[in-house]
Amino acid sequence: MTDKNDSLSNPSASGASAQLSARKIERIKRELDSVPALPGCYLWKNAEGEVIYVGKAKQLRARMRQYVNFQDDRAKIPLLVDQIHSFEYLVVDNEHESLVLEKNLIKQHAPFFNADFKDDKSYPFIALTKSDVFPAIKYTRERHRAGTRYFGPFTDSRAARNLVDIARRIVPICASSCADWRRLSRSLERSDGATTASSRPCFDCHVGLGPGACCGRITPEEYAENVKKIARFLDGQHREFVDELSREMAQAAENLEFERAARIKDRIDTINSLTDKQRAVSSHALDADVVGIEREETVAGVHVLMVREGRIVNSNEFVLNRGRDVPDEDLLHMFLLRYYDATTSIPREVVVRNMPEDAEVMGEWLTGKLSSAHGAKVRFVAPKKGERAELVELAEKNAKHTLMRYKVRTNYDDKRINEALMQLESALAMDGPPYRIECFDISTIHGSYTVASMVVFTNGRPDKNQYRRFKIKTPLSEANDFLSMQEVMKRRYAPERMADRRFGSKPDLIILDGGKPQLNAVLQMFGEMGVDDIALAGLAKRDEELFVPWQNAGPVVLPGGSASLYLVKQVRDEAHRFAITFHRELRGKGMTASILDDVAGLGPVRKKALLGHFKSFKRLKEASLDDICAARVVPNEVAEELFAVLRQYNRDVAERATDASGTADGEE
Template identity: 60%
Template sequence: MDTSISQGLNKEGLPVQSIVAARTATPGDLSLLAEQVAQVPTDPGCYLWRNAEGEVIYVGKAKNLRARMRQYVTLSDDREKIPLMMQLVASFDYLVVDTEHEALVLERNLIAQYHPYFNVDFKDDKSYPYIALTKGDMFPAIKYTRERHKSHTRYFGPYTDSRAARETIDTLRKVIPICSATCAEWRRVRRMLERQLEDAQVIQMICAQKGRPCFDYHVGRGPGVCVGACTPEEYKQIVRRVEHFLSGHRSEVVHELTDEMQLAASELDFERAGRIKRRLDVVRGLDDRQQVDFASSIDIDLVGFYREETIAGACVFCVREGRTIRSVEFILNKGFDVSEVELVEGFLKRYYEETADIPAEIDVGIDLPDADVIAQWLTEKRGRSTRIHRPQRGEKHHLMETCERNAHHALMRYMMRTGYADERTNQALLQLESALALPQAPMRIECFDISTLHGAFTVASMVVFTNGRADTSQYRRFKIQAELSEANDFLSMQEVLGRRFAPERMADERFGKRPDLLVVDGGKPQLSAAISQLKELGLDIPVCGLAKSDEEVFVPWDDTPVVLPTGSASLYLIKQVRDESHRFAITFHRELRDKAMTVSVLDEVSGVGPARKRALMKHFGSMKRLKAASVEEIAEVPGVSMLVARAVFDTLRASQQAITT
């Protein structure tokens, strides 16, 4: 039994019924693990997969523990990371609870305790900034902090930008004067009250007579606790307003300040009315800066994601009373190496565990299987109903797209700031050198792809990656010259490689130097064609083929394809190379096909020569627009008469009818 788990759970008061540790197996021995899983109960709970060293590498929850864990040991879980993870598993623990909701809470606590490698978590697992109210004091103060453990303090956040948190505090104190925890005079009064809390009224009188006013009180950002200018009852009203303001519910604050301003004006206290008006101007200035508003007054969070291969960006738009009051961005330690559902659910559990600001609705970009369970957990934490929703149209859907774009930009900024892309590229090149048994790291990679339509308009692309990055100046494209009655990738690949690596091309500086790795898009047939052609040319260039279906890498020296680890930098790079060559080839193929179709149709029109064809295409920009044009619109093209325009229109219409029939 893992006693550290047992003690931690008992301390937290979680309803654990049993904890069982499996007998240690050889890592990857799924048969022994399957025997042990067969003894696991069918109750709700959490499971912890451990490696040979006993380290927890993954934590999950389940409504039925045995059924869920069986999916792992039988490899029937279709997530890409599972085969790799199960190769490392040597034992497991499980913990039984009463409900699926309790399992979710327990799962989040265990992830926070162990930080398992295969679970979704923040990439930079530091403590984030919060704005805190010290609710345990008679005169609660506001402060900027990274702590998250004091029970009598209310926290607002998290913020990912410390400057934004500090600016929010500064703006708030302009609107609602409140003591700051950094104020020396506030700390002095706090110490006096802690020593003699029963004499609070006496202390207030002492402050009123002998107190030293702090600087904030002089400039209107402090209520004057230090000089007895504010009673505990008046201060409670200030704290309540601060909580509403930080929660995004500013309308109530605005209404109260407006009433106070009107009351001060009616009493001819114009100086006080002027101060309140300036505070109202600050609040309205915040609203003027909002770029995203809803027509209705709603409280929602929109959570968007953008994924790369092993990393992801997340962005949260906090909308209160129909206005976006805050956006926060995070970097996650998983990307395409986990499912989108796992990524989204993992983030929601982590984020809303750490924030007290939970809205009535949380919008995400996909449907979540555990949406009801997460919503129940959030409802209990919030004290009011919360739902998980996927917007599919309207202003929420539009704002969700904006949120996802911001997640993309956040990820790109992180990668640039940390040099993450360069580090990953270096890893990829070294991994490819090892996995493909190359003599050196492939600093220059060339990839070839064939695109054809039943043997017509057959073209080939050559893309080049230098030092792991696309080198577009070295891209080349080829028209296949062999006459083909049907698609023949074998002959097409032989031809393009024969032309690329012909002696005159190898000597041509425009084609660059000899590649360190040659990649052909396809499996064994394309690889065989490449090897055959290179042998004929007397060249010894490392070559491999990449199949589209299972992302298997075929090599000349082994009949069994090389399987690069899912989520690895090497797989990401070689797929990027393959996809770029495919894009470049198919773009050229479509250009030739569209051009041929355009020329062939217009060549049938009497009175339309090369000059008029160019004029027509320049005017309309595409064949699609020309086909949609009326006779009068065609006649507007310079040099095209009404008679010729009618001939063009009739020919295009007849051609379109022939295609549809």
């Protein structure tokens, strides 16, 4: 922490650090010349030798060069490159192998810059111990073991436990928690698989949850059929299951086995009651996982809807430790790797908002995990309309609530704001945290309708009652943001305004949208006014750099992804929004009034009647000559004059928009 602060306040230390960084990058570039142009995975390491990022590539050399040449525009890249000291790489035969290797390397090293689950606890699964002679079902959080099949993960532990109970009521199967099953398993291990059943049934067998393996009521072959049925049920194949049970019930009734038929009917009713609670989302048997993502700053909520046979049978929610600091495709890629590495419930479709770059390779990997007997393949779908698109919207809505619940549970907003204020205090060498921040922005078009906005953030949050907007009174023949900003500073920080309670207390920090030129203009005005007790910073738009009066060597660069950077950007964006809204409002009113005043024979009464008939100036300027005449508000000759003026006005507006697209301050 000390070294960082010293570099911010000491220009020579900052320059030396920059020279070291440049030499390091040149060294890495030379070393990259020996990297092959083959598919594989690369591992970036820091000075301590720790792996900080793992990625895959079709061509290793080209992909790795993008980092050190800063050709990758992701926000995290400058911070990542600053920490890179060395690298390793592993060559594979194809892109599919690189995907699997990437997944394993991330699991092994848990790199800081790769997205991962925010909550590092183990998620619950439902497991079948298939390596046993009589496999048992269990609820577990254990790491995956060989010889056990896992269903999940579940983020709702209660739902997972309930599903175990429901599955056992539908198809009797032993539970790993049963003492008699454990005794039987130990006995079978000692006797090399020879059945040594007890003569007394266990409690689960008495109540119909167990098939009686402990007392010899079922053979291993018959039990294996029950295990297959349980697996199909946990995979979500409920409809096929009901059809099979219905046939068994009919056969039992035909054989006059009415008690057995009644037990089967109870199982069918249990499945139907479960299905009734599930939301039907498709008219056909859709088998898909629908992924919705909601991002904020450095966290993201992910919600997965598991749709089987056209119904949502389960949903899982996760919080990732990356948000807007990484691109959408990176976040999605890392989540899919982590999620489908853990789950064995592979759908036929994965429905997402935007198609992943490596969708084909990811699909091949999941197809291999699906291992369909019918040769079914897993495909990725990014729908634009229809029921799949509606499902994506539903998943995203739930992801938003996932993130909201996490933030409330962890006091995320309060922690981030406190962290941001402390970081700004340190980076800008302030005497205390900037509890009150005022930010200013100018909006104009060729010097016309020039306005300024003042937004206020109190304790890191927007304080909209304190927002103010200014009409610039200085005569301007063309856009001059510096004169405009000086006028605003003079009006806002004049002694009478500083004493006005309606403007609130004196700010701890003033942020000027526009960088160093705006800062110099305000410093000149403050010098004339005698204001020297308020911290100032000019925010450059392009690189999000802060220019401060006390540092001439260069700007203060807040770390990418830091809480302070996000707060500064939020303040700046809010000032921009507030300024441009006021500018457009004034421009619209001014243009409407002036254009109608230019029409001979159109007085206040007729003007009001015309706008009343067409409801708005927008509809009036789009009206044809016949429409204006049909309104019967003005004589035909006035209507013709009005139509000609409006037509010329529309042409002028189109030309102004074209000319101003590259020069208008604050225009989108």
